[in-house]
Amino acid sequence: MSAVTSAVRLPQKGAALVFLQRYGVYLAIALLLLFNLFFTPNFMTIDNFRVQFIQVVPVLIVALGMALVIGTEGIDLSVGAVMALSAAVIPLYIGYGPLPAAILAVLAGCLIGLANGTMIALIGVQPIVATLSLMVAGRGIALLVADEQLKSVIDPGFLALGRGTIAGVPYSVLLALVLVGLVAVLVNRTTFGKQLVSIGGSRRAAELAGLPVKRVLITIYILTAALASIAGIIQTARLSASVPSTVGNLIELSAITAVVIGGTPLSGGQVKVLGTVAGALLLQLIAASLIKHNVPDAYSQITQAVIILLAVYLQRGKAVLK
Amino acid sequence: MSLALEPSVGPATTKQVTRERIAGNVQRYGAAIVLGLLLVVGSFAFPTFPTVSNFTNIATQSSFLLIVAVGMTFVILTGGIDLSVGSVYALGGILAAYGSTWGIAGAVLLPLLVCGTVGILQGLLIAYGGMAPFIVTLAGLLGIRGLVFALTNEGANTPLIKDASVTALGQGGLLGLRWPVVIAVVVVVIGSVLLARGRGSQTVLAVGGSESAAVLMGLPVARVKFSVYVVSGLCAGLAGALNAAYSSSGVPTVGVGLELSAIAAVVIGGTLLTGGRGNLIGTTAGVLLLTVIQNLINQVGSLTSSVQAVVSGIFLAVVVIIQTVLSRTQRL
Amino acid sequence: MTDQLSTAAPAPVLEARGVGKTFTGVAALQGVDFTLRAGESLALMGENGAGKSTLIKVLTGVYQPDEGQIFLHGEPASFAKPVDAQHAGISTIYQEVNLVPLMTVAQNIFLGREPRNRFGLIDFRKMQEDARALLATYDIHVDVRRPLRSLALGMQQMVALARAVSIDARVVIMDEPTSSLEAREVETLFRVIGMLRSQGIAIVYVSHRMDEIFAICETVTVLRDGKVVHNGRLTDLSRVELVALMLGRSVEKVKRGGVTAFGEVKEGEGEPVLTARDLSRKHQISGIGLDIRPGEVVGLGGLLGSGRSETLKAMAGVMQLDEGSLTVDGKRVRSGSVAAAIKAGVVMLPEDRKAEGIVPNLSIRDNIVLAALPRLSRAGFTSRAKQDAIVDVFMKRLRIKAASPNQVVSELSGGNQQKVMIARWLAMNPKVLLLDEPTRGIDVGAKAEVQALINELADEGLAIVLVSSELEEVVEGSARVVVLRDGSVERELRGSEVTEQHLMAALVGENHAPADESPAEIKERL
Amino acid sequence: TNTGTTTGGSGGGSETPEGTQQSVASSEGPTCSIEDYGAEKIDLKDAVVGFSQSEKEDNPFRIAETQSIKDEAEKLGVKKLITTNAQSTLSKQISDIQDMISQGAQALIVAPLNSDGLEPALQAARDKNIPVITIDRKVNATPCEDYVTFLGSNFVEQGKRAADQLIEGTGGEAKVAILLGSSGNAVTTDRTKGFKDQVAAEAPGIEIVAEQTGDFARDEGQSVTEQLLQANPDITAIYAENDEMGLGAQAAIVAAGKTPGEDIQIYSIDGTRNAVEQITAGSYNGVIESNPRFGPLAFQTLVDFMDGKPVGQDIIIADSEYDPSNAAERVSSAY
Ligand SMILES: Nc1ncnc2c1ncn2[C@@H]1O[C@H](COP(=O)(O)OP(=O)(O)OP(=O)(O)O)[C@@H](O)[C@H]1O
Ligand SMILES: Nc1ncnc2c1ncn2[C@@H]1O[C@H](COP(=O)(O)OP(=O)(O)OP(=O)(O)O)[C@@H](O)[C@H]1O
Ligand SMILES: [Mg+2]
Ligand SMILES: [Mg+2]
16 A cells, blocks of 8 residues: 555645745754753753653664654554563572673563564464553563562662763663664664665555564664663663562653654654654653643643644645555 | 466466455454454353453443553544644543533543644644654653543642543443443444445545545645544544543543553554554454453452563463464465 | 658647646746647557656646636636546556555545435445446456555556546556556457547557557657657557657667567576565465575566565565475574565565555655765764665666656656666665565666666676566566466466466466467467 | 573562562542342452453563462462553553453452453452452542452552652752653552642752653653753653563663662652662662562452451552662562
């Protein structure tokens, strides 16, 4: 169905609109910054930006994976559960040191990715239900692994991931930057990246071109799970506690929103890595602005909804027709 | 000689057609088949399962989700999605409670009016504004829940329903079935007739099957896309109102995560998420499957919430896998 | 010329004046004047990418013109949506089949105007009967309850045609309706067109097949690079002149080319590179055996639905086989795996470009290198330089008309998309090339080039299987022709037997064609 | 420790340390007897008892609560205890209760998810005259008619006591940020009301500069606090409506380079071991307990009820509190 995009196009737009379409998110970010510059005390400080960057990291990393999945015309609702599972695994193995624990946590997360990928690529289950079932089961497994307990993690080496900095830049932010770079290279510079968007663009054509469609799909769900696991690890380090019950709750919605606001269409066939970063930042800034102005929850939700609609409205036309 | 001029239709065409038809039915009723199996297994495993009171419970519990899922089926058939139904459901409940001061008419019409308007707004943005359904209705999910909290003083107030005729709408019934069940059945029947043979039903399928083809064929694509979101808003509002009548109060926190249950039910029921194919019998079976799974977990009666989550997740996976494999026979 | 016409001619039904349409960077139409008169049948001609489809889409409300004005019966008209044009009595068959694959044949035909019973509900029984009856008038006998996608592409196109002409219209526009039809369907189509014309319905006809144009059209409008370069009666032009107008070259230059651009064809020698034995799949093909030698072009003949496409798909690993074996250079190839087939050197150009060929959102470059990518990469990293080298070669060799290799492939004209597909497979350096309708939708110039290319590739030692619904192409291009019927091999034509007469006779199941019958006569009988 | 982790909470395990038992603070007012309610007398030993938990057992409070019910049922030798979990979904709680009734439950202990909306479930119990004991959250219905009795804390009172602690700790001068629980949750509403009313009444010097929801979750509490501290660097105290958010706030304070407990004081409600330990460590200021161990009291009430004794319709339990003076000695009673 995605193959028909060409047949119907929205009417051509003026240059200003084309600009808005392409740079809608960035414009929204700029406007929000401007607003905060004038109306929010203590906003334009380094410390504040450090806080914003630290907070955006988990959503951003999850959104990177989500962008890959969406690029194949899929979706992954289980990312929050994967974060919970990796968080749950950390305290079990932290005695062996932070690195082995982190590796095992990522591996555990990847198992969920493998299950997703198998159901979707080999059996042909629709991604939204396949990952929904693992979203439900995954968090349950995480809680069982954690013995339904919340555990404090006090290994200093591990906590450094949440708190340490290099030249004022937190480790977690650096790690996120590296991951952004890796994903960008993966998407734009590798065979795998091209195969990914081809599958999203036309799965049938990709199959007939002899691409290893199933392998690529499974790998992508595993990658997404790996990224979510890393987000879970970072979150655990930041909280200095493994909280499988709440970590990553509803993060799938934030991640999908970030990806879509960033200009990646849900119909697949494209992955916008930088746009995804911008989308995540925009969500973070919206949340920060609302909290700092002490907007009550009810109105804060309404405002978020309106801003998201506006940001996407600006760039509509890009991803409209399936 | 004239025989040779008949088009060459390949060997065994009629057999193939029969096969396709059987496979089509298996897919159409895949969820119902799995449901049947589950009912049989459940009946053998738990003596307290196959009782009239239990089945009545299952019916009542399913009715609200079913009404929501009917609207969702229409949306998904066009290749769209409606994430706002959970919030609209809560809104419908609150408004039914507020409206109940004007009796049953107020309790039903106020939610339908407002939730229909929500559907209209979303439909406008999607069908005429060219925005992606996912984002519009995600904003609806957030914004409407915000509205619900704003209407109830951050959720602190729960408007109650005192009018007896309104509570009777939730609690009373016909032939041993509660009104919500009766209404859900009516909604499914009307929906099925509309979907199978109603004006615009073919356009719904065509839009989901190939939107650009539908546009080029001159079908009223925008109007149909718009309509399904209105239908979904109305269904979610109606379900919310009935639920409020059932529980005599408009609780601001109900319906969280309802959209996922509804989507799951629709997809398990054999509707393609990309649109173009599906039916309400499947959706009904999908809803019942979800409820029966929960019911069976409760029959065990000693699982902790984590184990319950694992069991229901795996159950869901197994069900969709079976459903997918059954329907795969039809792939060309 | 135009003046002469207008004196006696009936009033124009549909007109365009000064129409311009620019896509990002590409001027698809510039100052186009176009006139269609009642009862006229007009050929719209031009190279791939000349702007024919764009003009049609502007005329029917799919696109809004950037400049210029459309007139309907002399009144200014503007169609915001295709449906407006339909209501105004303009019915269109677009270049790519635009029906809904999941819905049944009957549903597709009556979409938007379903018959209803007295309760206002759709009357499916009547719908199916009407559909069956309608198709029967065009000699199409399919189960109208089947989903459209289960039909072969040509059959789908006939359904689209039936739908279009069954709408009460004053103007019927057909954008390459015959590209996947073979002779018999084309005959049917012509009959339909004759009926339409006798009812005074005006027709716009786009095709790259010269025969057809001269057979059914009176007037012609020629587009080149988005501009109208000629307007007039078709009888005033010779074929060569028309081609010259389209290509913008001198008549002499064009004359040097023949009917088809195939040179001498010869049967391959030596060991077969590909051996297929007993290829079978329930309900589709049974017991098909083929030997293809290096350097030869083997044609596959057959009527619509005879299983030609299926045979190619079986050999390309697209289709899982129930039985049978495929060996390439003596090595057995696993069935049902495209990757295995490609690895063995067997590649296929699929028939349905839109659904199975292009990846619409990717650039021309990415589409061309899609299959070859692993070879053009080091350790999984793509090399732009290596890609550009290949892309460059093929864009030049196949004369792909595009703003740049970065242009998104879905923005290309149909013919150019086809060339991109061919380039994708040539870039693989295959041993066996399976071509399913390779010249479908390709303009005369490019067609000649593709045909010459097929020749050239065979000369270079490539083994080629050619499926084409144009008999001429099969006969002139192939050294021998294997004729399929009902999914199994009916006959093989070799050497002097490779003529249109024999082929046509074999198609309908006569083993020995009377030598004295001309193709035209056989066509007549059909 | 060398493993790098500490385990919070005993999970309400089988060993119930002395002094953790719930005690009744007040039970004045009307009572309810089995005749008043109209139930059938049963012996718990051959009875099926149903327990409907409201939220997932993924936090110390819920774990301890469910465990305590299970332990007590076992101790009393109840024939069958059916447990269900509504997973924060109101309609599921209604179904759970109905399901348990059709499975033959003869008495029900319900931890309501919400004060309103359980009507159909209570109605189903009423139809079969099954006694319902509600714990920890009160439903808006008529005791001894729609249900037998309510056992639990007074959440408004908890908020008020937290305010008292905070007023004392800060000397009545502070800029306070409130970390609210989930929106639409009665507990949130009550704990906010108790706190704000008390502050308004008792401490004019205390200014509430922000109130934002942290959804009862640690990570949310941490993120929100980080934002608030940036926007209002002069915050001197935090009132968190549960311990988890308080602990999140603590981490945020550390990250902001301030000393929790000193630069910024933290008060919260629940009494989980993690929070109480922080008081002993000096980086947390006060915790009001909300005792989850309802098992003994709930079953005692049920037994009394079945024995024909009148039981209070509104049994409020005594919650203790932790502050730097008693935390070290009483940390073992935290859950
Ligand atoms: N949606 C689009 N976006 C950008 N460019 C387009 C688009 N559609 C067509 N074009 C360009 O406009 C030109 C005319 O294309 P058109 O499809 O009208 O050609 P055509 O004459 O129908 O060719 P063919 O015979 O191959 O079908 C081509 O250069 C094509 O690349
Ligand atoms: N008239 C018809 N009625 C029903 N099914 C048909 C008809 N024609 C073709 N088919 C279906 O199409 C398939 C065979 O088509 P196939 O593509 O192999 O034919 P082909 O010889 O390649 O013709 P073409 O080149 O036009 O596609 C079969 O699966 C057959 O069922
Ligand atoms: Mg064209
Ligand atoms: Mg074919």
